[in-house]
Amino acid sequence: MALFKRNKSQSPSTPAAPPPPAAPAVDWANIENIRGEWPRAGLDPATDLQRYQQALSLYERDDYASMMQCATLFATALAHSLYGPGILKGDELPETVHKTLYTSLCAPPDGRTFADSAQKAARLAMTIMRENGWQPPSFGGTMTHFERMMMDKGNYMLLSTAIAPPNQPWAGDLKAFFSVAPQPTISALPDAEADRGGEMIDRLYDTIQESRAGDTASSLYVDGMALTGQGDYEGALAKYSEAAKLGSVDAMASAGDLSKDLGRQEDANFWYESAANAGHPVGMYNTAIVAIQRGDSASAKQWFQRSAEAGNPEGYAALTQLADEAGDEAAEFHWSRLGAEAGQLFCMGRHGLLLARGANRDVPTMRRARDFLEQAADRGHLDSASLAINLNHQLGDQARAQRYVTMVVQSGDADAIDRLRRYGFL
Structure with a gap:
């Protein structure tokens, strides 16, 4: 935006153009x-x-x-x-x-x-x-x-x-x-994603502080992050590799991600497995993905489970999906429950659906299903919102259902809105 820029003078014979419509004012204090x-x-x-x-x-x-x-x-x-x-x-x-x-x-x-x-x-x-x-x-x-x-x-x-x-x-x-008085901040989401984000922030912050204190591996890792931000991926990979060789588990995982992005899958597999063996939850998950790609589902399940138990609920989501593909309903229920209780979004929606299917009009079970579905819906999962609407109607709570009807309509998702119309909720 240019400030105090003079308007060019117009010839008297040239009619002045109408001024553009004023943009609406914004209250930046809000x-x-x-x-x-x-x-x-x-x-x-x-x-x-x-x-x-x-x-x-x-x-x-x-x-x-x-x-x-x-x-x-x-x-x-x-x-x-x-x-x-x-x-x-x-x-x-x-x-x-x-x-x-x-x-x-x-x-x-x-x-x-x-x-x-x-x-x-x-x-x-x-x-x-x-x-x-x-x-x-x-x-x-x-x-x-x-x-x-x-x-x-x-x-x-x-x-x-x-x-x-x-x-x-x-x-x-x-x-x-x-x-204007300070206004309440929005607290972190009470879910697995927010928890992992907080842990990641703490770990990265500690690494930065260790780097400033002179720790070589941490300094190399921080240098790698800076180079990644600058788009120097080869330089970043070299820094991550050096840090990994000095024992930085996060550097192993980052070297794996960057090697994959650069098309060096064998190098990526090496670093992922190194991170996994060193106890890195996401490294375990990525090692499971590699096992899936080579057709070793048994090893994949073990790594997914280890990843989940080490604090990465995405492992539960993967186990839920594998159980669904295998037609193992008991395993699907088990893994989706653990993932839902850990706050994993896919598992929350899936477990709510499985509970609803098996409720047979049992009100306590329907309410448990609704709780999971509403939590997933509140985090943007539209399929769960549609199921929550249906369950709330079955439970006789039309006002509660209307909240999720409004959510779906405001999303603008044409397919989700059309489903509401077909089932008579709009």
């Missing part, structure tokens, strides 16, 4: 609008930690292009804090807020452009500041660290512009923005 710019579905802890490391390297360059890239990379790491504890810990969170503001406010070559991506990053950084009470004293906070940067006349104007209505850069009100 955290939901900030979340809309940084949706949780677009965030990935491992990838965004890699990008954060890349940003730290780029930050030293201090040229405009690097600063704009840094602003987005830092902001992506910050965005996780809109939904819970986030991926940055301790002093790293306020420091990254400061870096995001610094990079987004970097002076452009033309001296007047405030890029849309920079405004987006600045809005997010200020939101994280406000939610933690870190705004400078001039805005009612306690963080003097930000006072000089934000109260600089030029920066103040730009930050006001970032929260202003479209085409009205003078109308942004920072004092009003920071006067």
Whole structure:
């Protein structure tokens, strides 16, 4: 967006073109609008930690292009804090807020452009500041660290512009923005995916700290993450391989993934099996996939089970699918139950369906089935939502059913909506 750009004068004989319709104003003080710019579905802890490391390297360059890239990379790491504890810990969170503001406010070559991506990053950084009470004293906070940067006349104007209505850069009100009380964050999803994400964040964070403390294997692994983020896959694979040889189990798994992506399946198999034998749950799962591909279903089942029991519920999902393909209803019920209880989405939907099929109008069983199906539906599984509607009608709870009717309709999925019509729920 260009600020204060003069309109070209028009000839008196040329009728003025009608102004374009004004874009609707957005209340950037409402955290939901900030979340809309940084949706949780677009965030990935491992990838965004890699990008954060890349940003730290780029930050030293201090040229405009690097600063704009840094602003987005830092902001992506910050965005996780809109939904819970986030991926940055301790002093790293306020420091990254400061870096995001610094990079987004970097002076452009033309001296007047405030890029849309920079405004987006600045809005997010200020939101994280406000939610933690870190705004400078001039805005009612306690963080003097930000006072000089934000109260600089030029920066103040730009930050006001970032929260202003479209085409009205003078109308942004920072004092009003920071006067909004902090709003409750969205807690982490109570499911297996969220638990695994938290464990992965903790492990990666510990690796980064060990790297800073001088641990060679951790340093090599962090270097590999940075190179992956930069697109240097050969260089990253070399770093992962070195770290793996020094005993880094995560590096073994990452070397397997990268070898596979580069089309080196034999190398991938070696690293996956190395990680599996070292106790890496995802390495075990990937070793099971390799066994499936070579037709060794017995070994695959053993690795899937070991993976699940080591904390990766995707193993239960794979065992459920294998049991279904083999026509083993008892095994399918068993594995889907374990996976459902561990919060695995496919297993929750599948076990709810199996319970519903075998309920024979037994109300307690129908309610247990409904609970699993509704949990799966609440996480976006539309087939489970349709089954939950049916079960709620059978249980006489039309109001509860209507919630999932609304969910399916709002999804816009034509097939799911058509099924509701055919069964008389619409």
